[in-house]
Amino acid sequence: MEFDWLTLCAEGQAENCIPPVQLAYLVALVVGTILFAVIALRSRDLSTGTLVLITVAIAINIAVGSLTFALRLPIYLDSVGTVLVGALAGPWAGALTGLLANLIWSILPVPGGAGPTAAFFAPVAAVIGLMAGFWASRGVFRLRTDDSRVGQFLALAAGVAAAGIALLIVQNTIGMPELFPDDADQAIANQTRFVLIGIAIAAIGVVVAWLTNRTTFHFDPEDARIRPYLSGATTISAFVLVFAIIRLLFAPTGYFSTVTGLKEDGTVDDFLGGADLTGLALPDPLGLIVAAGLGLLVAAGAWAWAHRGDNARLFPVWVGGLTTGLVAAAISAPIAAGVFGGVTGGGTDALVALFRTLGLGIFQSAFAQGLTSDPLDKTISYTIVFAILGALPLTVKTMFSRGETTVAD
């Protein structure tokens, strides 16, 4: 048997390969079905109390979503109930909440509702519930100086950081292989190398996470190191974020270096009337100093903030919210692209148009649009749930087995 068809199609290649888009949809369908089956299976074991909680959470989703719609705020906040259930009753209960809430939202004529077609986004809602439950069990909602699970969270962050560094090193040394080269023969070799490198990077991340969990971030309850470590993590993350964004845009090989004002064939580009922005790509070492300087400035501010009172507790909450938002955007994008022609029908579609003029494809524009609203929306939702859980009375906490362990005092 020949296996050379087992490659993703290169640019323009039509036979002897698998179209990547169709493959992505197929994988998504399979994963989605498995997810759905697991949710259905797990739902059989839910207690009456959890079912009532889910019912109430669904109603909360819709009511709060309508409230923010009425307050004319630029966020949805329609997953607050989902996150709440994930925190109190676990990931699968959270997933069920998201799923059912999305379904009900689509069949009820409520203000802010988009009608039955909103049901296509059900997988996104389910995954939000899953992630909320995952993060809650890592302790993001209950981080005080006496919870040793902060260590798990920091280990996770360290693992991701290690993987990111590994990726950077690879890019700047041997370089990542091009996935869809013009030469069809190169495709197989390139794609194999890509997969291998990807596995290696992931392995590095996992090893680092596991090691640090056992050593550096292995805390006893009430360990005095937890708070400073958290503040440190906040500061480092702030620095990395600012540094990365600036480098992405202003580095010698960053985004602005590609805006030459000319298209590939030499004609004048439409974007900004053919403006040449390559001057904004600062040469090194000036560019490095600027990026590092700004990064340090923001990091100092983050350090000061993290040390005021218990503010550092919010850092894991925001990491949870941001990552959930990122994943939500990532899953929404193909749905928007495949089902809704790349838009979502909200006011943010103007952004989609903008991204397309910047040269992004249909999928990328939808993803970029999601990135502008989902991470913020989910981070705010996580923060609200964090605040509410803090005010939760004992009678409710004791109703749910996870209530006492995932919820802060």
Next chain:
Amino acid sequence: MVSPATGYYRPGDSWLHRRDPLTKLLAVGWVLLAAFLLPPLSLAALAALVLVAAATTGLVRPLLRALRIPALLIASILIVNALFYPGAQDVIARFGPMALSREGLAFGVVSAGRILVAFSASILFLFTTLADDVLESLVARGASHRIAFVILSAIQMVPRLQDRASAILEAQQARGLAVTGSLATRVRALVPLVGPILLGSLIDVRERTFALEARAFGASPRRTAYRVVVDPPIDRWLRLGILVAMVATVVVGVGGWLA
């Protein structure tokens, strides 16, 4: 015509109303499959099918009125794709950064058409079917009656919660909370408004759970049903036919891709 507990449902006695809910559910499923898997020309046929169904049940006007809901979405799909299609080669006209292209127009029309068909079929289903009946019919065929309960009670709880949200809005304003004005003011009003909604509902969870326990909820695996959902004899054949159509659609559709 729209009541909190019954959603879009419009009471009636048409042939659609009288069908078993599962039959209708499968029919909508088939329309969705066909809209997304079959070549774009089939969209016209599907739209016509849905229109005929609406006409024979006297629901054309409500259907057209309901199209208000996805109107913005459909307009967005058309405009954004027609004017901003990435990689467009066949351009008809340019307006600054916008370029009206044939590919964009085609893509936009097809996407919008799919949504239109999907929406119309679904809303016609919702017009003629009560959620209670669909769920009861699914439970009779093995679905979890506890999940069905969650769906139905969540539906009924939404308007209650919205009423509570209004009451909370009033009560907090009476304590001096400002809810109009700058963005900062409105954002600061969020926690005092959302807080009681969440906390009050969570407190209720305890009492509601007790009330359900008192009604033996989940006590017996063999739950019986009071509500009678009629399953006319033709429906069995209808469902079989629809299932066959679904399989055929998948085969033809996926085959078309691979070809």
Next chain:
Amino acid sequence: MTHAESEPEAAARRPDTAGIALEAVGVRYPARREPALAAVSLTVAPGEVAGVAGRTDAGKSTLALLAAGFIPRVVRASVTGRATVDGIPATGLDAGALAGRAGIVFSTPANQLSASKLTVREELAFGLENLGVPREAMDPRIDAVLAELDIEHLADREPFALSGGEQQRVAIASIVAMGTGTLVLDEPTAQLDPAGTRQVAELLRGSAAAGRAVLCVEHDPTVLGHVDRCLVLDGGRAVGLAPPGVALGSGVLGATGMPVPTIVRLAEHAGVDQALAFDEDEVARRLRDPRVRASPSPDVPKATLEWTPIQERPGVSLEVRGVTYRYAGGVEALRGVDLVIEPGEAVAIVGQNGSGKTTLAKHLDGLLRPDVGTVAVDDRDIASLPVHEAARTVGFVFQNPDDQLFNRSVEREVAFGPRNLGLTGPDARELVERALQLADLLAVRTTNPYDLGLSTRKLVALASVLAMEPPVLVLDEPTTGQDGPGVSRIGAIVDAYQGTGRTVVAITHDMEFAARHFGRIVVMRAGQVVADGTPLDIFSPERSALLASTGLEPPVAARLGARLGLGSTPTPEALLAALVGSA
């Protein structure tokens, strides 16, 4: 699992251990040091109605949950002693054993509904569905229950569209339909108006007569007057088990420091037989006896509170002129209302549900704007002010405290109001201190409000408005759901507040509360003011026909005074004074 039998069959089959049997039971919750119940004994046989009285947190709800078999099965707690429900030991229960045999109803009507059914009929079938009762057997049982509880006319109505009293009856019917041999009710009338309360009270006897053991936990003496025997709890311990006339009297309830209900107090004074303490005819008869009239009655100490406000706010006048208001559906809630309240008055607005009293009160702080007419606060038209601005002058305490509470401690909650008004620093702290003191909340200042009972939460909501020291205080149903000491406390707060020259307006069903603490009573009916005067005037015998036409009853003391020909005696003190005077 076989379907549950109907109660006559079941009652015939069960041995004498049916009903509720609690022998020296103790209950302790996992997180608490103190037990919720200690060494309590109580038996309720089929056909009997037992009541449970006591202050909030005395352990009444715990007892109710235990009697229904919910502890330790549904609620985690350790149980000592023997508790048997319907012949089954409570500790040995599994999920299926008690299904359909013991039932419990709570105080919030809306929470009792399954919220998944479209008609009352289907709602009643819900329990039967869960029990696996065959479809053919359902309708006869539902019909029987509809008839027993007199709700046949509600059979096809949507459950959420019913009034609170009707919903409670449907809730009780749903339990009864399951064929339960034991019925437990935990403060079922806490959120109902007098009409709803009466409906539930009358149900108790009928339910017991059908062969059930009925246990009712309550604050309201009118309900407790219907029971055979009443248990009084104090701090988790039983201090007395006797017919209500004795249990609620000064020897038992009074000895725990709780106020004795007026009718019982008068019955004691008249020397009425304990079994007839709630029988007004009997009390009136005995009070005619000249020897009884002449005997002095011990003074009930009236609670007084000292309160000095921090802010000097002069009294403010309220003027309502020609106000008409229509709700969205076209219902005319107010039809040409004229009302002037001078600074420093204490006014009680009374009327049946639907008379427009809440609508009128909401106009006073701008929550509702009149369609016709004007509302002026301090000579300024309130239409020019947004609600949160008007809140500086008119403080409104809503009936449901849960609409306002969201902070993690009582102290933070009380500080919320002053913060919104822009007050900070030591002034704000002092305001909070005084408000906490006034409402007797100092002991629970760091507790989460939702960990406290409903009565205490109402006090927290009240304190949070008191901390703003508004010149006008509006209270919406301040005494519903409150225990005896709570009612006294609120009455004392009203007196103290008004004593500083500020205005207090209360919407209330509690006629005795109105007569005691308010110098002026405004009676409403169908959106109009039909009477306006002092308690002496409104509750006089001449006005009784008018009052009856609005669906209201004068307080017990006034009723007795009228029967005895003593003129207008709105309060028990007035009645007793008049008795002595006429001897």
